[in-house]
Amino acid sequence: MPENNFEFLIEEKSKGSGSTPEQEAAITGLTQERVYLEVPEFLEGLPVRRIAPHAFREQQHLRSLSLPRNLRSVGAFALYNCPELEEVDLHDGITDFHNGVFRHDLRLRRIRIHINGDNPGGSFTVMKDILSESDTRLQFCLLFSDGEARLTFPGYLYAFNENTMARTIQFSITGSGMVYRECVRRKGVGFREYDRLFSRVVLDDPQAAVEIAADRLLFPYNLAPEHRQAYEDHLRVNAREALLQFLQQMRGGTSHAFSEEGILRLRMMADRGFVSADAADDALREASALGLTEACSIILAGRDKTEKENETSSSGEFTLDDW
Helix, strand or coil: CEEEEEEEEEEEECCCCCCCCEEEEEEEEECCCCCEEEECCCCCCCCEECCCCCCCCCCCCCCCECCCCCCEEEECCCCCCCCCCCEEECCCCCEEEEECCCCCCCCCEEEEECCCCCCCCCCHHHHHHHHHHHCCCCEEEEECCCCCEEEEEEEEEEEEEEECCEEEEEEEEEEEEEHHCCCCEECCCHHHHHHHHHHHHEEEEEEEEHHHHHHHHCCCCCCCHHHHHHHHHHHHHHHHHHHHHHHHHHHHHHHHHHHHHHHHHHHHHCCCCCCHHHHHHHHHHHHHHHHHHHHHHHHHHHHCCCHHHHEEEEHCCCCCCCC
């Protein structure tokens, strides 16, 4: 039963004994491959409540997926092996997020979740389930009614070692990604716990640390002053590495959204006076080589701002001659 390129079936769900069953739609597949896929809220007037197992598996060109607010369940391996999939937009009402949904989606980088707050059993359940399935770096954009948070979760690695003397297999976890994931519970995110872990990710994943610092400053949802200062200090000290990383993001982004994110982070560095002269020189050479004209303008403006702030600060210092 195809409609708008979707294959789906109609299911009846009872709300309780003696009540009239309600009909809803479950999507079982697609009739053709898509690059940008938006699943509708209704098919034939029925709410779309479920994505069946394997429904969108091995979509070779799928890059972006948007799921509706009505959705409650995503079946096992529903998006298995979609090699180009980069970002997914969904709502917090999904209460059944089964195993392997994003298995082998190696380019998946960003999950956007609308926190509606009116779905019983929903809230952060889907976020926790996604994180428990992935050991790679993921960024979550959480859209609240009163603001936005962008949280990057670093990757981690399980290591197994055989202890021949004890005849046991011992395992260890490398990377801070696991402890970052423990900040997410089914009814909320521990923002202070998340921010307190920053010193750990600085040591084991410098690139993730730069992303975390930039995004927490850009979207300071529930950000305490002491953690804000730590993020600012880190970007100021590591300005060169941060600028080069954001330039590579602008160059390498396969979607407009990721390129814009690089520009946004770069502007933040410039506006806050984090662009030192030495960092600017290296970044300008890289931006010129990559043909990023807009980035060059941002870096120059940031360097000028930093120099003026440093001059103002120096003019206010006392020396022995002043006495």
